[in-house]
């Protein structure tokens with residue numbers, strides 16, 4: 238870490254920028270020192286320098302002491318939806334925003350939030366065992382004894398009382414059921430035992446139910462996040478014998494948010510569906526259990542020995558069943574409606590107040606949630622504090638900045654979804670981009686989102702210092718990608734492609750409504766992969782003691798997150814021309830279409846589908862992207878030379894390009910999901926399906942959907958190309 242005094246020196250500042258820059262693209266004389274710094278995309282040379290100066294000041298402000306202190310306060314008690322601490326945390330964050338000098342308020346919603354009334358899992362045959370369903374306190378971890386911890390459960394499970402033989406279904410994905418079919422094993426009338434991992438947890442009971450199961454248990458196998466991965470808590474960071482992963486099992490790939498208010502805001506007094514009308518509630522009882530509780534059940538299964546890939550790390554031979562293990566599973570819930578509290582701060586833009594950059598991270602947790610979500614929330618608070626200081630020093634963003642601490646993410650992205658549904662019309666008109674984070678840890682930058690912002694993410698990552706290596710975050714990220722690449726071809730591409738690829742967004746955090754429902758270009762960012770991540774995910778052990786021993790113990794990656802996301806928000810808010818870039822997007826879409834070509838062959842449809850229209854639309858998009866790029870470069874070199882009204886319409890067109898990728902009818906059987914390029918998989922949950930309409934029609938062999946869905950994608954890509962062309966015309970002065 239550089240001392241602050243040195244950071245203030247302009248000479249060193251320039252050298253630092255140089256060191257972090259991937260490549261220099263312009264020569265500039267500065268304070269008598271000739272040096273090269275890249276001009277920021279969307280800025281003229283002078284505008285770029287002014288922006289860089291403010292950003293440098295910004296990045297010096299986030300402080301590890303504050304990150305640590307705020308985590309200590311916010312994670313000191315369990316703070317799930319409906320708890321006193323959930324509300325007081327919202328008030329604490331509001332107070333912070335006010336102290337920083339920002340306008341802020343709490344927006345309240347009322348949401349369906351079931352909590353357990355009865356939970357029972359007992360093995361009846363061939364031996365008796367009653368599951369503990371309880372995570373023991375750890376003596377050296379004071380928060381592990383906190384009062385008010387939510388019991389271990391899966392939110393939105395059905396009420397139920399069932400007794401049946403057990404079948405082990407591995408991860409419980411559709412592929413695992415194909416394997417069961419081959420072995421001629423049915424789960425009809427049985428209770429399935431699935432392990433966490435490979436898919437989002439809500440998929441497991443959903444697929445089990447579709448195959449006729451009457452109950453579902455989900456356990457954490459030590460191979461996936463227990464002793465196979467490292468020492469278990471408290472010796473190490475990984476899940477101990479009685480550790481349980483809580484979590485939602487709402488059918489969120491249909492729609493997230495309050496199950497009783499799909500597509501509209503659950504403000505006080507809003508119309509609500511009845512429980513029986515709410516489509517996303519699970520139809521069978523589900524409970525999560527520890528590997529300590531799973532072992533007696535697994536040990537008492539016979540039938541075929543599980544295929545090698547299905548075997549976990551418990552010291553037993555894994556069999557599939559059915560039985561002879563017979564389990565009695567009973568679960569019932571208080572189906573309460575609870576208030577949630579979104580804390581929303583706003584900094585009005587000076588010249589374009591009607592263009593919004595929205596930044597969010599949730600504040601609610603399953604229990605104490607030091608890692609998930611407070612590690613990300615404290616970074617967000619430090620960004621807000623830094624903006625408060627810059628405002629006092631005379632900085633004012635051109636565009637409006639909105640900072641949101643969401644409530645109710647854990648049960649079903651409730652706070653972000655309901656807020657976005659409430660403000661949908663304004664957001665569609667005004668939102669330029671949404672930037673999300675969630676849990677943060679030590680390691681490498683992870684970035685996913687709209688590929689129109691891929692180039693921008695790369696640009697910013699070059700300007701942030703990686704705490705561990707001292708190189709730029711971009712350099713560390715690149716090395717990590719090379720190390721993890723599976724083939725030499727992939728390694729070569731990473732070395733040679735100008736921009737590192739960002740992932741596509743599925744679901745699993747608060748960006749979902751912004752990108753998938755409203756068509757707002759979105760990013761999800763966080764550091765991680767440096768050890769310990771996820772070992773105590775959604776358990777009572779995800780607390781301050783764990784995080785400060787095994788997480789980002791020095792909070793330097795929390796500071797790096799503040800610096801990364803805060804720089805992005807500033808740079809987007811201040812850019813004279815928004816830094817969207819369409820070549821990376823068109824390259825990525827072309828790649829997805831090539832995957833569809835292969836998929837079409839692999840699934841062997843009764844008659845082959847001609848995907849040429851997709852290739853043609855991608856070709857048109859590439860031409861539009863290239864032409865825009867050429868016009869953009871020319872204008873940028875000439876310091877824009879456009880009238881304010883032209884700049885305004887140019888920027889509007891640029892951020893509207895993502896809206897063009899949506900289709901108001903939505904995807905088959907899930908009309909809430911409107912994006913034609915990205916969606917969480919109907920049967921993967923968190924995992925993304927790109928060009929989902931076509932891909933899922935092929936995968937699920939819904940042959941009748943393939944052509945209509947392809948036509949929707951073609952239309953979306955053409956509409957986007959036309960919007961890019963309009964932007965190009967402004968630049969070309971036509």
Ligand SMILES: [Zn+2]
Pocket residue numbers: 599609610646675676
């Ligand atoms: Zn989270």
